[in-house]
Structures are given as structure tokens and as C-alpha cells.
Amino acid sequence: MNEKKGKVIIIVAPSGTGKSTLLKMIFEDFPDLLWSVSTTTRPKRPGEIEGKDYFYVSKDHFEKMIKHNEFVEWAKVHGNYYGTSRSYLSKAINDGKLIVCDLDVQGTDAMIQNFPDHTKAIFIEPPSIDTLRERLRKRATDNTGVINTRLNNAKSELLRKHDFHYLVRNDDLDSAYKILKSIFCEIMEK
Numbered sequence: 560m561n562e563k564k565g566k567v568i569i570i571v572a573p574s575g576t577g578k579s580t581l582l583k584m585i586f587e588d589f590p591d592l593l594w595s596v597s598t599t600t601r602p603k604r605p606g607e608i609e610g611k612d613y614f615y616v617s618k619d620h621f622e623k624m625i626k627h628n629e630f631v632e633w634a635k636v637h638g639n640y641y642g643t644s645r646s647y648l649s650k651a652i653n654d655g656k657l658i659v660c661d662l663d664v665q666g667t668d669a670m671i672q673n674f675p676d677h678t679k680a681i682f683i684e685p686p687s688i689d690t691l692r693e694r695l696r697k698r699a700t701d702n703t704g705v706i707n708t709r710l711n712n713a714k715s716e717l718l719r720k721h722d723f724h725y726l727v728r729n730d731d732l733d734s735a736y737k738i739l740k741s742i743f744c745e746i747m748e749k
Contacts, residue, residue, distance in 0.1 A: 565652040567595070567674055568746055569660045569723075571667040572683035573713030575694040577729045578661060581683065584736050585659070585743060593651055595660040598624070601639035604700060632662065632669030637708055643670065652677050657747060664716050667723065679746050680723035681739065686730035688714065 572578040586592060598614040600621050609615055616624075621640045625633060633642030643660060651658045652674065662670060667680045685691040691713055695706045720726055725742050729735040 563655045564677060565654060565656040565658060566746060567648065567652065567658045567660060567670060567678040568592075568743065569662050569667050569670055569678060569680040570683060571662055571664060571680055571716075571723060573685065573691060573716045574709040575691045575698065575713075576683045576685045577694070577732060577735070578683045580732065581727075581729065581736055581739055582659065582661065585739065588740060589657075589743060589747075591657070593656045593658045595643060595648065595651075595658045597641050597643055597661075598630075599639055599641045601637075601641070631673045632666040634663060634665050636663055637705060637712070641666070645673075648674070664719050679725070681725040681727060681742055682720045682723045683735070683739075684717065684720050684726060684728045685713070686728065690730075 570578050570582060586594070594611075596610060596612070596614060598616055598621065600616060600618045601613070603609070603613075603615055607613065618640065621633075621642065624630060624642065629645055630642035631645045631648055633640060635641075641663075643662070643666065648658060660666075660670065671678050671680060685694070688710060692706070692710055695701065695709060701709065727735050727738050727742070
């Protein structure tokens with residue numbers, strides 16, 4: 560067994576802050592990082608791959624997993640369930656892996672509570688709510704009602720931006736990435 564325990568690095572951010580783009584860049588620079596694939600009841604979007612982007616399950620199946628305590632964290636967000644497998648993360652940490660998660664505020668809180676010695680959370684902040692609204696509209700994956708729900712949730716999440724280990728403001732992608740990359744390097748060195 561590997562004597563060095565792994566680490567969980569969480570990216571927490573409102574929808575539309577550019578976290579997917581930043582994560583893609585991180586994985587290009589650090590290909591040995593392990594992506595924590597969440598389980599969801601959300602429908603698959605065009606181009607998404609089962610087992611790579613998410614594990615897609617029915618609402619009934621997800622609720623059975625909840626009853627069997629199979630998640631470190633789970634939440635119902637924007638009408639869909641999302642959860643992180645307890646056994647997957649425990650094994651990866653024990654194997655000395657560096658695992659990256661994309662979670663909401665509540666999921667991050669649960670992860671830190673479950674793995675306090677192995678978890679670091681990085682909050683990605685958008686330049687403004689107006690910029691966030693425009694990014695969500697340009698993404699063209701959600702209707703106006705869903706966009707408004709995401710914006711209302713973002714306002715609440717932004718109130719928590721200082722509650723985590725690191726804060727990165729994504730008002731310029733290159734600058735935000737430089738800061739994020741330096742944070743990853745710092746976490747991996749410890």
C-alpha cells in the first residue's frame with residue numbers, strides 16, 4: 560500500500576464562471592491528476608460521455624444509493640441529483656492519488672467534513688453577475704428559467720467565496736489560470 564495519502568482538490572464555483580475551461584487547462588498541464596466522476600440524474604448534454612463526464616442514473620437508482628450511504632456528498636441542484644462516491648474517493652486517497660472534484664458549495668462543505676486532512680477547496684469567482692448572465696446565455700444549454708435559477712444560486716454561493724482555502728477571480732482567463740496553476744503546484748508539493 561502507498562504510504563503517502565492522496566489529496567482531494569475541489570473546484571467550487573457558480574455555473575458559468577469558466578471552471579470547465581480552467582479544469583481542461585489544468586488537466587492538460589497535469590495529466591496524472593484523477594478526475595472524480597460524479598453520479599447524476601441530469602440528462603446527458605451533447606458531447607458528454609458516460610463514465611468520463613458523469614455516471615448518469617435514474618432518480619430511483621440515485622435515491623437507493625443515498626439510502627445505502629454510498630455518497631460522501633450529494634445534493635439536489637437545479638432539480639437534479641449529484642453525488643460523489645464514498646468508496647471511489649477513499650480508495651483513491653489510500654492509493655496516494657490526487658483527485659480533482661467539481662462541486663457546489665454544499666458538496667464542498669461535506670467533502671471537507673469527511674476528508675478534512677486531505678481536502679483543499681478553490682473557489683472560482685466570476686467578474687460580476689452580469690458577466691455570469693451573459694456567459695450562461697452564450698452557452699445556450701439552458702432555458703431562461705434555468706438561467707435565472709442558476710443566477711440566483713450564484714448570488715448565494717458568492718456569499719461563501721471566502722470560506723474556502725483559495726479564491727481565484729476569473730475576469731481574465733490567462734491570469735486566472737496562472738493563479739490556479741500555482742495553487743495546484745502548491746497543494747501538490749505539500
